[in-house]
Amino acid sequence: MRITLVVRGAIPCKGYGGTQRQVEWLASELARLGHRVVLIADPGSSHPLCEVRQASSAQQCRAAIPADTDIVHFNSWFIEVPFPTLNTEHGYTPSEPRRQKNWSFVSASHARNHGRETFVHNGFPIDAYRLAETKTDRLMFLAGIARAGKNLNRAVDLARKFDFPLDIAGGSRWKLLTRSQVRNQGVFFKSLAGRYRFHGIVDGDEKLHLLGEAKAFLNPIAWEEPFGMASVEAMLCGTPVLTTPRGALPEIVDADTGRFFDTDSEFGAALAAIADLSPQRCRDSAAERFPIARTARGYLELYARILDGEVLP
Numbered sequence: 001m002r003i004t005l006v007v008r009g010a011i012p013c014k015g016y017g018g019t020q021r022q023v024e025w026l027a028s029e030l031a032r033l034g035h036r037v038v039l040i041a042d043p044g045s046s047h048p049l050c051e052v053r054q055a056s057s058a059q060q061c062r063a064a065i066p067a068d069t070d071i072v073h074f075n076s077w078f079i080e081v082p083f084p085t086l087n088t089e090h091g092y093t094p095s096e097p098r099r100q101k102n103w104s105f106v107s108a109s110h111a112r113n114h115g116r117e118t119f120v121h122n123g124f125p126i127d128a129y130r131l132a133e134t135k136t137d138r139l140m141f142l143a144g145i146a147r148a149g150k151n152l153n154r155a156v157d158l159a160r161k162f163d164f165p166l167d168i169a170g171g172s173r174w175k176l177l178t179r180s181q182v183r184n185q186g187v188f189f190k191s192l193a194g195r196y197r198f199h200g201i202v203d204g205d206e207k208l209h210l211l212g213e214a215k216a217f218l219n220p221i222a223w224e225e226p227f228g229m230a231s232v233e234a235m236l237c238g239t240p241v242l243t244t245p246r247g248a249l250p251e252i253v254d255a256d257t258g259r260f261f262d263t264d265s266e267f268g269a270a271l272a273a274i275a276d277l278s279p280q281r282c283r284d285s286a287a288e289r290f291p292i293a294r295t296a297r298g299y300l301e302l303y304a305r306i307l308d309g310e311v312l313p
Contacts, residue, residue, distance in 0.1 A: 008076040029296040107248035110226040123295025129236035132212030140214035148181040149223030212237035219243035235286035238279030256285040
């Protein structure tokens with residue numbers, strides 16, 4: 001099949017960029033399966049297994065689509081084109097109009113929150129993640145630290161109340177002064193104690209090291225998370241997740257990979273309970289449920305349905 005994947009942003013992705021990573025990994029898996037893949041992404045992009053065409057505007061994107069493509073899979077831009085299309089929403093935009101047909105989302109919760117049904121879970125290159133040789137007593141917070149919905153404020157409060165050290169990644173500390181809600185919560189000053197270590201934006205081996213050696217991945221989200229990629233990355237490193245049951249997390253975290261909490265007392269019980277979880281079983285559960293091969297199969301099924309003339313509900 002001749003497949004065109006479209007994404008805004010550069011590939012390969014450096015630092016953050018969950019959508020770009022998903023498209024990069026999907027392109028690799030589709031090419032491995034023998035499909036002819038064209039990737040349309042920002043200038044400077046490259047991919048070893050498929051043709052890359054560069055675009056920095058909707059007009060350039062439209063012009064870059066091969067005339068002989070079987071289907072165009074938009075992961076951003078979402079423009080009208082004279083080809084069969086699939087549109088995958090990765091963000092949280094329930095109020096935006098969707099004039100195009102054939103939308104998919106990245107979890108069942110994500111689809112429901114947008115009034116739709118179709119979803120394909122994100123997938124990961126399992127072999128890129130590994131178990132750490134040792135575990136520390138530190139918990140790990142990895143998210144955009146200035147985004148109030150990621151709730152670093154509560155993570156900092158929990159670390160102080162339950163007396164554990166906390167590694168924090170997702171931006172430098174000064175970013176806590178750049179957004180009004182987080183600034184008003186006083187997170188910058190509350191996190192000055194020695195138990196908190198800021199690591200900025202992490203990637204590659206540094207990220208795997210921090211995730212793998214952590215006692216648990218702390219994810220006290222306060223919004224409807226579409227998927228939760230960092231949580232799965234932690235699981236693949238054998239690190240259980242402590243999370244609030246918001247958005248897609250009840251789909252992502254199971255009994256082998258973490259515990260849920262709402263109240264502080266529930267957190268205390270969850271923190272104690274993860275001592276019984278096996279790092280190997282944690283990794284195995286995530287590897288079984290979220291390989292990029294399963295994601296590629298899910299999208300190939302959607303492509304086939306669309307090419308058969310079906311309009312996705």
